Amino acid sequence: MKLLALIKKEFHRFFHDPRLIVTMLLPGLVIFLLYTVMGEAIHAEPEKDAYKVYVQGEAPLITSMIEMAVGEEGNTVEWLPLEDMDAAKKQVEDGEATAILIFTENFENFLEYGADPDDFVVSVVYDPMDDVGSSFYMLSTALLQQIGMKFTIQAEPLVSEEHIGREIMQQILPFIIVCFVFSACMSVTLESVAGEKERGTLSTILVTSAKRSHIALGKIIPLACISMLGAVSSFLGVVLSMPRLMGVSMGMFGGYRFSAYILLFLLIVSFVPLIVALISTISTAARSVKEASAYTSVLMIFVMVISLVTAFIPVLGDWAVVIPVLNAVIFVQQLLAGTLPVWQSLVSVGMNLLYTAALVFAMTKMLSSEKIMFGK
Numbered sequence: 001m002k003l004l005a006l007i008k009k010e011f012h013r014f015f016h017d018p019r020l021i022v023t024m025l026l027p028g029l030v031i032f033l034l035y036t037v038m039g040e041a042i043h044a045e046p047e048k049d050a051y052k053v054y055v056q057g058e059a060p061l062i063t064s065m066i067e068m069a070v071g072e073e074g075n076t077v078e079w080l081p082l083e084d085m086d087a088a089k090k091q092v093e094d095g096e097a098t099a100i101l102i103f104t105e106n107f108e109n110f111l112e113y114g115a116d117p118d119d120f121v122v123s124v125v126y127d128p129m130d131d132v133g134s135s136f137y138m139l140s141t142a143l144l145q146q147i148g149m150k151f152t153i154q155a156e157p158l159v160s161e162e163h164i165g166r167e168i169m170q171q172i173l174p175f176i177i178v179c180f181v182f183s184a185c186m187s188v189t190l191e192s193v194a195g196e197k198e199r200g201t202l203s204t205i206l207v208t209s210a211k212r213s214h215i216a217l218g219k220i221i222p223l224a225c226i227s228m229l230g231a232v233s234s235f236l237g238v239v240l241s242m243p244r245l246m247g248v249s250m251g252m253f254g255g256y257r258f259s260a261y262i263l264l265f266l267l268i269v270s271f272v273p274l275i276v277a278l279i280s281t282i283s284t285a286a287r288s289v290k291e292a293s294a295y296t297s298v299l300m301i302f303v304m305v306i307s308l309v310t311a312f313i314p315v316l317g318d319w320a321v322v323i324p325v326l327n328a329v330i331f332v333q334q335l336l337a338g339t340l341p342v343w344q345s346l347v348s349v350g351m352n353l354l355y356t357a358a359l360v361f362a363m364t365k366m367l368s369s370e371k372i373m374f375g376k
Helices: 002-015 018-042 060-072 085-094 131-147 161-189 194-199 201-206 212-246 250-255 258-285 289-312 318-322 326-337 342-367 370-374
Strands: 050-056 076-081 099-103 121-126 152-157
Touching: 050 085, 050 131, 060 076, 060 131, 085 099, 085 121, 099 131, 121 131, 131 152, 161 212, 161 258, 161 289, 161 326, 194 201, 194 258, 194 289, 201 370, 212 258, 212 342, 258 289, 258 326, 258 342, 289 326, 318 326, 318 342, 326 342, 342 370
Parallel strands: 050 076, 050 099, 121 152
Antiparallel strands: 099 121
8 A cells, every 4th residue: 555655646746747747748749840840841842953064075865865854853954065174173063063974985876786885984073062963963874874884984073071071060060069068058057046946045145135137147147158168168179179080181170261260259159158048047947956957958859959950951041040059050050161141140149149138037037936936
C-alpha cells in the first residue's frame, strides 16, 4: 500500500503541475513544427532553371538531345559559342554562366562503325558548388551515358581550396557560433535567479528599496559581459582552428572587408544579451535550478534546430531578420558569403536589442510578482 501511495503521489505531482507537463511535451511539439516547415521547404516545387552554356566544337545531335531533356524538366538552355576560355571559366566561377561543353574535333562522327571512344571526348566544365551548374552537369552526363560507350566523358569541376572552405564555413560556422554563444550564456546565467531563490538570498534583495528594473538589469548586464568573453573566446578558437581542421589556408579569412568584422561584432554585442535575458527570464519564472535547467534544455534544442535550418533551406526571405536566433544564423551565413546587405544586418541587430528590452521588462514584472517569487 505504501508503494501505491508513493506512486500515486508522484503521478499527482506531475499531472497537477502544468510546468512539468509543458517541459515533457514541448520538445516534441517544437521538433514537429520545425521539421514540418523544413519538409515543406525541401519538397516544395523546384524553381525552373535557365542554363547558359558555352560550347566549343560541333555536336548538334548531342546539344539537341540535351535541349530536349532540359525542356522535359521545364528548364531552358541557351547555347553560346566559346571564344575565350578564360573569360568563360570566370563567368562559370562567378555564376554568370552555367557550364562549358567542349567537343573534340569531328565529334559528330562518333557513331561511325568501329570508332574508338578515346578519339571522341566531351568535357563538361562546371562549378560543383553552384546548384544550377551541378544540376546541368548531372542531367547532361546522365543523358550522355545513356547514349552508349561511343565517346569519353570528362568532368572538369572548377573549384578552389578557398571556395570549398568558404562553402563549408557558411554551413558549419553559424551553427557552431550560435551553439557556443548559447552554451557560454547558459553556463553563467542558468542559476542567476533560480539559484538565489533556493538559497533565499533573493528575498533579501527584494525587500530593499531597489527598483525591480534595476535588479533585472543588475543581473543581465554583468552576465552578458561575462558571457560575451566566453563567446568571443570560443568563436576565436573555432575560427583559428577550423582551417587546419579542414586542411585549407588561413588566407580565406583575409578576403573580408573591415566592415564585415564590425558587423559581426555588432551581432555578438546584440545576440549575447538577448540569450542572457532569455535564460534569465526562464530562471526567474522557474522555482528551482533543476526546473530552470529543464526549460533551458528545451530552449537549447530549439536553438540548435533553428541554427541548422539554413542547411536545408538555403534561401529565406527578408522576413527572417525579425526572428531571433534565425536572424543571427542568416547574418553569419550571408556575412561569410559576402552577400549581407547593410540594412539587413542593422535590422537584425536592432531587433535583437528590442527583444532584449522586452525580456528585461518581462523579468521586471516577474520580480514584482509575489506568486512567482514566493509561490504565493
